[in-house]
Amino acid sequence: xxxxASFLLNVRHLLLLVVALWGWVAHAGEYTxxxxxxxxxxxTQAMAQVDQHLLKKPKDPQLRFFQGVIQRNSGKTQEATxxxxxxxxDYPELPEPYNNLAVLHASQNQLDKARAALEMAIRIxxxxxxxxxxxxxxxxxxxxxxYSKALQLSGTNSALSQKIAVLRELLVHGATxxxxxxxxxITPNQTALTTPVRPAPGGTTSGNAVMVLPQQPALxxxxxxxxxxxxxxxxxxxxxxxxxxxxxxxxxxYLGAYADNFDPSGVPNRQAWENEQRKSMQQKGxxxxxxxxxxxxxxxNKAMVKLRQIQETKEGAIVTSHKTLxxxxxxxxxxxxxxxxxx
Amino acid sequence: xxxxxxxxxxxxxxxLMVAFALPSGAVDAERKKVSRAATKASYSHNTVGSxxxxxxxxxxxxxxxxxxVGRGQNREALFRAQELATELPHFHLAQLVYGDLLAAQxxxxxxxxxxxxxxxxxxxxxxxxxxxxxxxxxxxxxERPPAGTIPSQFLTLSQRxxxxxxxxxxxxxxxxxxxxxxxxxxxxxYYISVGKAGIAKAVxxxxxxxxxxxxxxxxxNRKSLTDFYGSGALPINYPxxxxxxxxxxxxxxxxxxxxxxxxxxxxxxxxxxxxxxxPDLERIARTVEVRSTPVxxxxxxxxxxxxxxxxxxxxxKATLYAWRDAKNTGDLDKVLGFYTSDFTASGKxxxxxxxxxxKTELAHTQGRKIALKDISLLRWxxxxxxxxxxxxxxxxxxxxxxxxxxxxxxxxQWKIFFEGSA
Numbered sequence: 111x112x113x114x115a116s117f118l119l120n121v122r123h124l125l126l127l128v129v130a131l132w133g134w135v136a137h138a139g140e141y142t143x144x145x146x147x148x149x150x151x152x153x154t155q156a157m158a159q160v161d162q163h164l165l166k167k168p169k170d171p172q173l174r175f176f177q178g179v180i181q182r183n184s185g186k187t188q189e190a191t192x193x194x195x196x197x198x199x200d201y202p203e204l205p206e207p208y209n210n211l212a213v214l215h216a217s218q219n220q221l222d223k224a225r226a227a228l229e230m231a232i233r234i235x236x237x238x239x240x241x242x243x244x245x246x247x248x249x250x251x252x253x254x255x256x257y258s259k260a261l262q263l264s265g266t267n268s269a270l271s272q273k274i275a276v277l278r279e280l281l282v283h284g285a286t287x288x289x290x291x292x293x294x295x296i297t298p299n300q301t302a303l304t305t306p307v308r309p310a311p312g313g314t315t316s317g318n319a320v321m322v323l324p325q326q327p328a329l330x331x332x333x334x335x336x337x338x339x340x341x342x343x344x345x346x347x348x349x350x351x352x353x354x355x356x357x358x359x360x361x362x363x364y365l366g367a368y369a370d371n372f373d374p375s376g377v378p379n380r381q382a383w384e385n386e387q388r389k390s391m392q393q394k395g396x397x398x399x400x401x402x403x404x405x406x407x408x409x410x411n412k413a414m415v416k417l418r419q420i421q422e423t424k425e426g427a428i429v430t431s432h433k434t435l436x437x438x439x440x441x442x443x444x445x446x447x448x449x450x451x452x453x
Numbered sequence: 454x455x456x457x458x459x460x461x462x463x464x465x466x467x468x469l470m471v472a473f474a475l476p477s478g479a480v481d482a483e484r485k486k487v488s489r490a491a492t493k494a495s496y497s498h499n500t501v502g503s504x505x506x507x508x509x510x511x512x513x514x515x516x517x518x519x520x521x522v523g524r525g526q527n528r529e530a531l532f533r534a535q536e537l538a539t540e541l542p543h544f545h546l547a548q549l550v551y552g553d554l555l556a557a558q559x560x561x562x563x564x565x566x567x568x569x570x571x572x573x574x575x576x577x578x579x580x581x582x583x584x585x586x587x588x589x590x591x592x593x594x595x596e597r598p599p600a601g602t603i604p605s606q607f608l609t610l611s612q613r614x615x616x617x618x619x620x621x622x623x624x625x626x627x628x629x630x631x632x633x634x635x636x637x638x639x640x641x642x643y644y645i646s647v648g649k650a651g652i653a654k655a656v657x658x659x660x661x662x663x664x665x666x667x668x669x670x671x672x673x674n675r676k677s678l679t680d681f682y683g684s685g686a687l688p689i690n691y692p693x694x695x696x697x698x699x700x701x702x703x704x705x706x707x708x709x710x711x712x713x714x715x716x717x718x719x720x721x722x723x724x725x726x727x728x729x730x731x732p733d734l735e736r737i738a739r740t741v742e743v744r745s746t747p748v749x750x751x752x753x754x755x756x757x758x759x760x761x762x763x764x765x766x767x768x769x770k771a772t773l774y775a776w777r778d779a780k781n782t783g784d785l786d787k788v789l790g791f792y793t794s795d796f797t798a799s800g801k802x803x804x805x806x807x808x809x810x811x812k813t814e815l816a817h818t819q820g821r822k823i824a825l826k827d828i829s830l831l832r833w834x835x836x837x838x839x840x841x842x843x844x845x846x847x848x849x850x851x852x853x854x855x856x857x858x859x860x861x862x863x864x865x866q867w868k869i870f871f872e873g874s875a
Contacts, residue, residue: 249556249558254552254572255552256538256551256555257556258572260545260549260552260580261549261572262545262579263574386525450528451528
């Protein structure tokens with residue numbers, strides 16, 4: 111029952127996507143035909159067109175994205191997986207290939223891999239609705255598996271043997287209203303556009319199904335945005351102040367690093383969170399906090415930072431955690447809006 | 454985004470209990486965990502058991518996860534739950550908690566084991582048992598024995614007993630003590646399962662765990678046992694002499710481990726045995742000595758300062774010494790006064806047993822006075838007041854005999870209703 115409902119939901123999403131796509135492609139006609147062919151199941155023709163276009167633009171991520179979708183829809187799971195994987199390697203800042211890779215993993219019941227890929231997509235774009243919904247489905251399915259183990263339910267339980275409902279796949283890796291299909295395609299060497307052209311920060315929901323990409327040039331490994339070195343330095347300085355305040359148990363400065371709209375997940379309100387932080391800082395014998403492998407991604411006045419946090423305690427223990435911090439610029443200062451540990 | 458609303462995990466009773474009531478020093482030093490780094494360091498303190506997890510560690514990790522949830526650190530809790538469930542896939546409670554934390558990423562959770570109905574089907578009992586296990590574990594860690602107290606049954610324990618065990622059925626907990634020269638010291642405690650039908654065993658097959666003062670009689674190697682018993686078994690002497698006097702039947706009550714597909718069992722799950730997770734059983738089996746380790750099993754333990762029972766112990770010893778003195782006089786009638794009228798041993802009536810017994814002993818001691826050493830007194834009070842007394846009876850120059858006597862209080866007088874070697 112649940113399965114049919116979510117399948118229908120998926121179809122509805124897909125249709126919404128297609129409809130929105132028509133709207134988009136009014137501006138960028140080049141890939142309309144390909145999208146149409148894919149939608150109507152004319153995969154061989156679609157692939158032929160893609161191959162043709164690829165001759166002219168061999169690195170175009172949208173074309174490669176189409177390739178992966180076509181391969182998947184043709185049942186060529188291995189090829190599709192490798193297409194998306196290579197796309198991810200070349201364009202690690204694009205969230206959509208992660209989403210579609212997750213769809214492939216899920217279809218093969220590799221739920222932990224699907225989960226990892228979706229979490230990556232969301233880390234790149236926290237407002238990424240489709241990936242969030244897909245991740246919710248994956249979590250629900252993973253939960254079922256754990257529950258089944260906990261309750262010692264046999265493998266013949268139909269809930270277990272059912273494959274996860276098809277996750278929402280993306281057709282288009284996204285573009286903005288004013289773009290021509292190829293001219294603003296994301297390439298590694300392009301310098302930043304001066305005006306962000308996205309309709310709204312933080313991505314879009316499925317109502318406007320065109321997924322929006324960050325407009326900065328591709329970011330790799332530890333490199334930060336070439337076009338805005340000062341922002342990077344600002345953020346680094348902010349985090350260093352925060353870490354120092356923590357080491358010295360300077361609560362005022364430490365708490366001051368957090369934005370007013372900081373999301374204290376799990377705690378009912380800001381005051382309760384602050385009390386928790388105070389208590390925690392007093393109780394724990396942390397003597398030093400160091401930050402390493404700081405990896406900053408900036409979008410307009412928002413940033414996402416992944417780093418390794420190393421705490422030394424007075425008992426001599428060393429605690430290492432991988433943290434992700436979201437920051438936002440408020441006036442002249444960067445402040446932390448979200449903080450969580452992964453691994 | 455819609456999803457973020459559902460990230461809050463509300464394990465109502467657990468989270469509240471944990472966040473506000475669980476003292477940081479809840480478990481013994483070996484199991485204090487502050488961080489994963491510290492966790493790794495302290496793993497090495499214990500020899501790794503057969504399930505890749507040292508005694509008590511699995512529970513400590515589970516409690517850490519609860520604490521993280523209580524502090525709102527759900528991502529960290531999720532990660533740790535994944536680690537635990539992956540390492541011990543047969544630790545069903547950990548799987549349940551992991552399932553909850555996964556589900557919490559997508560929807561609101563309102564209870565421990567928030568399993569969708571469709572999935573549960575016939576497993577409602579299993580779910581209920583897991584919730585009970587969770588509650589019992591939590592409660593035992595919250596309600597700690599006050600520092601420096603011991604179970605009230607241990608009036609005095611000689612150094613011949615290097616360890617002692619006490620089981621609190623109401624808390625599903627087993628407490629392991631070391632008997633140091635300064636007295637009993639609690640070394641560790643573990644979650645246990647008792648009989649399906651509960652406690653107060655009376656007859657064979659009643660699926661109840663007996664209550665009383667027992668001793669470990671042997672240690673069975675895992676190789677001589679089926680998988681069902683896990684890492685090994687420590688049989689105890691049910692029925693003891695008080696049980697026999699009361700006409701209780703049944704046998705084969707052991708402390709033992711769990712089968713390979715189940716890390717720990719429900720609070721009431723066994724045929725009467727006391728069951729522990731394998732790493733915990735292994736620790737106990739490696740530590741305690743056979744024959745000299747008492748095992749007190751009570752429906753609920755009462756914890757007292759050793760000083761409180763010291764007076765009782767001294768007062769009883771006076772009675773014991775009076776018995777010794779009577780024996781030393783060789784006066785049969787005088788000695789007779791210390792025994793109950795319904796005393797039977799080896800099928801002989803009291804007077805007969807005593808006279809032949811006494812005669813044999815006197816022949817051995819050849820008129821030398823006997824002395825009592827290494828006295829242990831364990832008091833058991835239910836519908837009657839009884840004392841299990843163990844001591845070495847020596848005459849100078851002769852190797853002593855270890856005796857065990859069962860005394861019962863009749864009115865204001867203590868009398869022996871069973872006597873034999875231990």
